[in-house]
Amino acid sequence: MGTPADRGYDGAGPEAPEGGPFFTLAEVEKRNTAKETWLIIRGHVYDVTRFLGEHPGGEEVLLEQAGRDATESFDDVGHSVDAQEMLKEYHIGEVHPCDLKPDPSKVPNKAPSSESSFWTVWLIPIVGALVLGLMYRFYMMDGRSS
Numbered sequence: 001m002g003t004p005a006d007r008g009y010d011g012a013g014p015e016a017p018e019g020g021p022f023f024t025l026a027e028v029e030k031r032n033t034a035k036e037t038w039l040i041i042r043g044h045v046y047d048v049t050r051f052l053g054e055h056p057g058g059e060e061v062l063l064e065q066a067g068r069d070a071t072e073s074f075d076d077v078g079h080s081v082d083a084q085e086m087l088k089e090y091h092i093g094e095v096h097p098c099d100l101k102p103d104p105s106k107v108p109n110k111a112p113s114s115e116s117s118f119w120t121v122w123l124i125p126i127v128g129a130l131v132l133g134l135m136y137r138f139y140m141m142d143g144r145s146s
């Protein structure tokens with residue numbers, strides 16, 4: 001079995017301490033071969049290179065998921081509690097927090113939507129001020145005519 005000691009982590013990064021290190025999705029994506037096989041499960045990064053030959057489900061399925069988020073595939077199989085426990089042995093870090101949520105700068109139509117929020121923010125007070133101004137004007141005219 002691949003214990004942290006015998007899998008001999010190759011020094012590409014430190015052993016996984018709690019809360020780090022962090023890897024970007026781009027860094028994980030590069031490790032998508034049998035030479036270096038990383039995958040993501042629930043925001044954690046796992047180096048399963050040394051597990052390829054030991055995985056009871058075969059190395060093919062791991063290689064298919066290499067370099068990407070395997071959470072759905074991992075859960076779909078209905079892995080046992082033992083398998084969930086084994087994850088710890090291959091844990092090398094976390095997905096960088098910036099990559100956990102969608103990047104707002106990559107959301108299309110960002111400019112128009114921020115423009116439209118600009119108008120909803122300003123249009124309501126402007127229209128409100130105009131209505132108040134008109135009401136005041138009519139009130140004053142009423143006062144003068146009576």
Ligand code: HEM
Binds near residue numbers: 056070073081
């Ligand atoms: C580090 C990640 C993984 C670990 C530690 C792991 C571990 C295991 C273990 C211990 C088993 C034996 C059955 C069990 O105890 O549930 C197993 C079976 C299996 N695993 Fe994984 N697995 C991992 C990732 C994956 C991924 C990403 C897939 C993608 C589809 C996958 C697909 C399978 C399949 C198809 C089986 C065979 C199920 C069967 O014969 O009933 N595993 N895995």
